[in-house]
Amino acid sequence: MNSVPLRTGRSRRSFLRHFGGGLGGVALAHLLEGNGLATRGVFAGTSAAGTGPHFRPRVRRVIQLFMNGGASQMDTFDYKPELERRHGQTFDPGDGSRVEAATSEPGKVMKSPFPFRQYGQSGRWVSSVFPHLAQRVDDLAFLMSIESRTNVHGPASFLMNTGSLLPGFPSMGAWVSYALGNEADNLPTFVVLPDARGLPYNQRGNFSAGFLPATHAATIIDAGAAEPIPYLRPPTSASYVTGTAQKDGLDILRRMNQRHRSLSPEDSRLEARIQSYELAARMQLAAPETFNLGSESEATRRLYGLDEKITEDFGRRCLTARRLIERGVRFVQVWSGAGGPANNWDNHSDIISELPKIATSTDKPIAGLLDDLKARGLLDDTLVVWSTEFGRMPFTQGATGRDHNGGTSIGWMAGAGVRAGVTHGESDPWGWKSVDKRTTYDVHATILHLLGLDHERLTFRNNGADRRLTDVHGHVIREILSG
Numbered sequence: 001m002n003s004v005p006l007r008t009g010r011s012r013r014s015f016l017r018h019f020g021g022g023l024g025g026v027a028l029a030h031l032l033e034g035n036g037l038a039t040r041g042v043f044a045g046t047s048a049a050g051t052g053p054h055f056r057p058r059v060r061r062v063i064q065l066f067m068n069g070g071a072s073q074m075d076t077f078d079y080k081p082e083l084e085r086r087h088g089q090t091f092d093p094g095d096g097s098r099v100e101a102a103t104s105e106p107g108k109v110m111k112s113p114f115p116f117r118q119y120g121q122s123g124r125w126v127s128s129v130f131p132h133l134a135q136r137v138d139d140l141a142f143l144m145s146i147e148s149r150t151n152v153h154g155p156a157s158f159l160m161n162t163g164s165l166l167p168g169f170p171s172m173g174a175w176v177s178y179a180l181g182n183e184a185d186n187l188p189t190f191v192v193l194p195d196a197r198g199l200p201y202n203q204r205g206n207f208s209a210g211f212l213p214a215t216h217a218a219t220i221i222d223a224g225a226a227e228p229i230p231y232l233r234p235p236t237s238a239s240y241v242t243g244t245a246q247k248d249g250l251d252i253l254r255r256m257n258q259r260h261r262s263l264s265p266e267d268s269r270l271e272a273r274i275q276s277y278e279l280a281a282r283m284q285l286a287a288p289e290t291f292n293l294g295s296e297s298e299a300t301r302r303l304y305g306l307d308e309k310i311t312e313d314f315g316r317r318c319l320t321a322r323r324l325i326e327r328g329v330r331f332v333q334v335w336s337g338a339g340g341p342a343n344n345w346d347n348h349s350d351i352i353s354e355l356p357k358i359a360t361s362t363d364k365p366i367a368g369l370l371d372d373l374k375a376r377g378l379l380d381d382t383l384v385v386w387s388t389e390f391g392r393m394p395f396t397q398g399a400t401g402r403d404h405n406g407g408t409s410i411g412w413m414a415g416a417g418v419r420a421g422v423t424h425g426e427s428d429p430w431g432w433k434s435v436d437k438r439t440t441y442d443v444h445a446t447i448l449h450l451l452g453l454d455h456e457r458l459t460f461r462n463n464g465a466d467r468r469l470t471d472v473h474g475h476v477i478r479e480i481l482s483g
Contacts, residue, residue: 053177053452058417060183060381061325061332062176062447065318065366066298067358068157068200068337069346072392072402073410074431075355078144079116079125082429083394087111091395093432099395102151102404103348107396109430113352122421129359132367138421139370140412141480145425148390148406148444153201153339153346156406161206163444163469170210170460173331173446175469176378177216178209179453180291184328187290189220191324191332193317196224198338201389207333211462214269218333221291223320224313228291250429290323303368310357315365322372325382336362345388348401372415379415383450387411387443394430411443417450419482441474449476 076079086109092100099106104311114127117134124137148156155165162169170178173190181188200206207218221228293301293316304319305311314336321332337344337358347354366386373379391401391409408427414420425437445455448469455474457465 009310012196015412034233051458053180054454054457057450057452058381059383059415059450059452061062061330062173062383062385062451063321063325063369064172064331064333064387065362066161066200066333066335067345067362067386067388068195068335068339069153069344069388070156070390070392070404071345071388071409072351072355073144073408073427074345074392074394075112075114075351075402076129076359077125077142077410077412078408078431079127080112080394080429080431083109083111083431086430091430093428093430100303101393101395101397104397104403105399106332106393106403109394110396110402113400114356120421122423124421124423129356130363131406132363136367136370136414139374140414141363141418141420142423143411143413143425143439143443143477143480144408144423145386145427145436146409146411147434147438147440148409149392149440151404151406153389153404156199156404158208159440160387160389160443162210163441163471167202168208169467170212170216170469171218172447172469173207173218173333174209174216175448176331176451176453178212179458180330180451181412182328183330187287187324187329189330190218190221191329192218192331192370193223194220194335195338195343195473196222196313197343198340200335200337200344201339203339211467212460221320223291223317227318229287235359254476258346290327291320293319293323301331302402303372305364305368309365310361310366314361315368317367318369319372322369322376322378326378346404347392348397348403350398350400351392351402352400373415379417383413383415383418383447385413385447386399386410391431392434401473405432413446413480417481417483422480424477426481437479439477441470442477444469445474446477446480450481 005207074083076198089109091106091109093099112127114129116125116127118124119126119134120138120140124142125138126134126137140429140481148159150159150165157171159165162171173192177189180189190207194200204218204220207220209217232351251455293306296319300319301307304315306315306319314334317334321334337346341348343358345355345358370379370384373382373384388409388411391407393405397403408431425439426434426435427433448455448458455468455470455476459468461467
């Protein structure tokens with residue numbers, strides 16, 4: 001954002017840095033205005049587009065659990081006896097197809113090193129890496145043939161989160177914010193809870209507003225930090241931040257903002273920043289209570305695994321997600337795994353040692369989240385989505401690793417509007433490619449449908465084209481819908 005100088009020679013950027021002790025100081029404007037202590041209209045801005053649903057929604061809010069790095073389908077939910085029969089052999093699908101891998105030479109066929117069992121009335125096969133989720137399979141609708149158009153992390157992650165292989169497109173949460181607006185006045189519409197070890201591939205690009213107005217981008221919250229939202233309040237040392245100082249400063253800031261906006265009326269970033277300050281003011285009251293997990297019972301904390309080191313971080317974020325949607329946040333993403341060669345689901349080196357650790361960190365918290373939502377009645381109008389950017393290969397990389405595989409992967413949904421215990425689609429006998437009821441953009445279309453949105457009608461004009469989350473593709477997966 002360009003700096004606009006005042007007659008005093010001080011730029012907007014310099015003024016914001018020095019005035020009011022940070023975001024919390026600027027945010028106080030809303031509170032002062034509510035008491036008649038600040039000039040009216042200082043933070044007046046346009047609200048979210050709020051086009052509204054196209055038809056009656058089944059879902060009010062979404063929690064998306066994203067397994068960053070590419071979760072292995074044949075080592076989790078997609079049992080393949082053929083891999084056991086052909087273990088150690090050269091992989092040959094038998095149809096003359098060229099066998100390649102994304103980052104390595106194809107190795108020998110490798111069976112799953114983890115035993116599988118059938119669970120529930122649905123008989124879903126689940127490996128030993130998910131002992132808790134295995135007990136909840138009858139609550140889930142499995143998508144067994146999700147395809148990606150690439151074997152590369154960055155574009156694949158963009159595709160699953162924004163519907164495009166390229167950067168610069170709005171994320172699904174941003175589209176939901178744009179279409180439905182906010183449900184809570186004192187909390188964001190779209191929140192991302194990243195892995196404590198770092199942001200995923202593409203960094204913030206996975207949850208940006210793209211070409212939509214900037215106000216629809218995600219609010220990123222470090223749920224494990226002592227102060228999840230930094231600078232929400234001015235520091236205690238800033239004794240000079242008084243009501244009078246705020247009023248005078250805000251009057252100057254209002255004039256700077258108006259001038260800047262008149263010079264760049266097409267730039268939505270200033271409007272987004274103004275709205276973020278308004279929201280910050282309201283969050284000064286709501287956020288401390290929202291992120292205070294100490295108010296939860298010991299039984300609830302144990303349910304999410306907060307009493308165990310390996311599950312504490314992801315469990316904390318799953319519990320925070322429940323508290324956020326309970327208070328009106330529409331779309332929450334919880335990420336497992338940072339970007340990079342380790343600490344995620346990208347198990348190139350040794351899936352035998354790498355997968356159990358990352359799976360265990362999420363298994364109990366996700367099962368606890370499902371149980372908690374159901375017990376509180378929240379699952380009646382909440383959708384939970386488990387997804388990843390692509391799967392893994394049925395043959396080895398090195399000795400016991402698996403390479404990227406865009407040919408097929410798995411996901412599941414649970415909650416409002418979803419037929420529990422069903423399976424949609426199928427991969428081939430090796431888990432190499434999807435062969436029946438392939439899905440990609442259909443996942444996005446189905447989530448929007450449950451929110452009452454027609455993915456073909458939810459569009460935004462950009463560079464001469466009516467853009468949408470599903471591009472020119474996608475159908476609602478009606479086989480997994482209830483009623």
